[in-house]
Amino acid sequence: MAKRFDGKVAVVTGGANGIGRASAIRFAQDGARVAVLDIEDGPLADTVAAIRDVGGEVVAIACDLMNREQVEGAFAKIVQDLGPVDILLNNVGQTARERASEFWCSDPAIWDFVVGVSLMTTLSCSRQVVPSMRERKTGKIVNIASDSAIAGDHGIADYAAAKAGVMGFTRSLAQELAEFGVNVNSICPGGTNTRGPRRLPKETFDRALAAIPMGHMCEPEDIANGVAFLASDEARFITGQTLVINGGRVFY
Numbered sequence: 001m002a003k004r005f006d007g008k009v010a011v012v013t014g015g016a017n018g019i020g021r022a023s024a025i026r027f028a029q030d031g032a033r034v035a036v037l038d039i040e041d042g043p044l045a046d047t048v049a050a051i052r053d054v055g056g057e058v059v060a061i062a063c064d065l066m067n068r069e070q071v072e073g074a075f076a077k078i079v080q081d082l083g084p085v086d087i088l089l090n091n092v093g094q095t096a097r098e099r100a101s102e103f104w105c106s107d108p109a110i111w112d113f114v115v116g117v118s119l120m121t122t123l124s125c126s127r128q129v130v131p132s133m134r135e136r137k138t139g140k141i142v143n144i145a146s147d148s149a150i151a152g153d154h155g156i157a158d159y160a161a162a163k164a165g166v167m168g169f170t171r172s173l174a175q176e177l178a179e180f181g182v183n184v185n186s187i188c189p190g191g192t193n194t195r196g197p198r199r200l201p202k203e204t205f206d207r208a209l210a211a212i213p214m215g216h217m218c219e220p221e222d223i224a225n226g227v228a229f230l231a232s233d234e235a236r237f238i239t240g241q242t243l244v245i246n247g248g249r250v251f252y
């Protein structure tokens with residue numbers, strides 16, 4: 001039976017863990033050939049095994065996506081091994097985790113890291129695929145933002161600022177690429193059951209959990225469902241939009 005991503009090449013950044021891993025598996029289950037990029041070797045190997053378990057074809061590249069030379073090298077290898085990219089999921093991003101703090105006492109060096117990993121990686125990876133998507137007049141880019149960018153979040157202002165940047169980037173790129181048939185959208189997860197929120201200071205974690213009307217965190221697979229929809233042709237007339245998946249914490 002035909003699958004919805006048959007013949008497509010999908011790239012997932014930060015595919016070794018959490019939302020990225022769930023999305024990479026989902027793309028493979030739906031027929032895509034998948035490239036997973038991540039800085040963490042060991043979990044990357046686990047994602048590769050999980051994709052092969054569902055019968056998927058996968059290329060894994062260990063790299064630091066905050067390093068632009070490594071970004072260029074990784075995308076050159078993907079094109080060489082799999083061909084031009086049809087789908088890019090920009091998923092890498094994080095808070096300062098244990099080092100997160102209220103802004104008044106925050107360290108500017110930490111802002112540089114948080115904005116670098118949560119916003120600049122999205123620009124760097126998009127820059128690698130946009131010229132060929134534009135030329136081939138096809139492509140889907142899905143950017144993972146956060147509902148912190150909409151609702152704000154006490155103790156992670158640098159992260160909320162970076163993710164609001166992801167949403168602004170999404171809209172601008174969507175406008176530039178619409179005439180070329182390329183869709184660019186973002187997803188704002190709320191608190192999701194991955195290692196990231198569990199590493200936040202307890203007070204910040206408890207506050208985030210208490211704010212979710214459904215009373216529990218989202219599962220990574222719930223986000224992967226939204227990713228698969230926005231990356232599919234079912235979403236062909238949707239661009240520049242933000243899909244919020246957060247159990248009702250905030251509306252957009």
Ligand SMILES: NC(=O)c1ccc[n+]([C@@H]2O[C@H](COP(=O)([O-])OP(=O)(O)OC[C@H]3O[C@@H](n4cnc5c(N)ncnc54)[C@H](O)[C@@H]3O)[C@@H](O)[C@H]2O)c1
Nearest residue numbers: 014016017018019038039064065092093146191192194196
């Ligand atoms: N978990 C949540 O509650 C939540 C909520 C809203 C948004 N998000 C966003 O969802 C995305 C995924 O988050 P997650 O919770 O699955 O996190 P995660 O830490 O489980 O996964 C992120 C992955 O990115 C990789 N990574 C980090 N820096 C990298 C770098 N420089 N180069 C290459 N790979 C790198 C990590 O190794 C990891 O595998 C992030 O953008 C995050 O900000 C998460």
